[in-house]
Amino acid sequence: DADVTQTPRNRITKTGKRIMLECSQTKGHDRMYWYRQDPGLGLRLIYYSFDVKDINKGEISDGYSVSRQAQAKFSLSLESAIPNQTALYFCATSDPGQGFTDTQYFGPGTRLTVL
């Protein structure tokens, strides 16, 4: 089984709808992240969480919110989806105890289309 799973894998929705993307991990890592990936723009950090009670905004958090329900679960919500939120969304986890730096492990991604 995959260590980092994301649901759904694909989602098409309409402008104004509320959408939740979910991420679960079995790696036992405390740190979790949400990124979006757009052609020509690369990976951009939306939110990150160092533990259940520690949630922080990344570089592009406007229009998004998150919830860390447990160590293993981190959800991303789009309260009112708009077309420019059409992108590939990735969840990632990391363990600062690994020593050299915070290697991040990515889920398979969710392809979101907002019409």
Next chain:
Amino acid sequence: QKEVEQDPGPLSVPEGAIVSLNCTYSNSAFQYFMWYRQYSRKGPELLMYTYSSGNKEDGRFTAQVDKSSKYISLFIRDSQPSDSATYLCAMSPGHNSGGSNYKLTFGKGTLLTVNP
């Protein structure tokens, strides 16, 4: 100037060729340098990492870091069609710099195609 610059390609090579992928960066606080490989419709996966300057070899892959030039490279020898993917460089400050080592700064990725 962006913190990390990476030529997006696309790069197309014949099977067996030596591939060179590169990134430049501007933040001298970066200490850790990583290469991620991303297959189509998949998440990025860590391929290699290096600390500070120097070389690191893993099979057909060699990562080089030149901190004086703020330039990192990934070489792939005897490239195979299975190497076809997008390669992303990533880097972060180290503990000693006082920076937040959580924060990875990614390049935009280079799309590589190895033709059989």
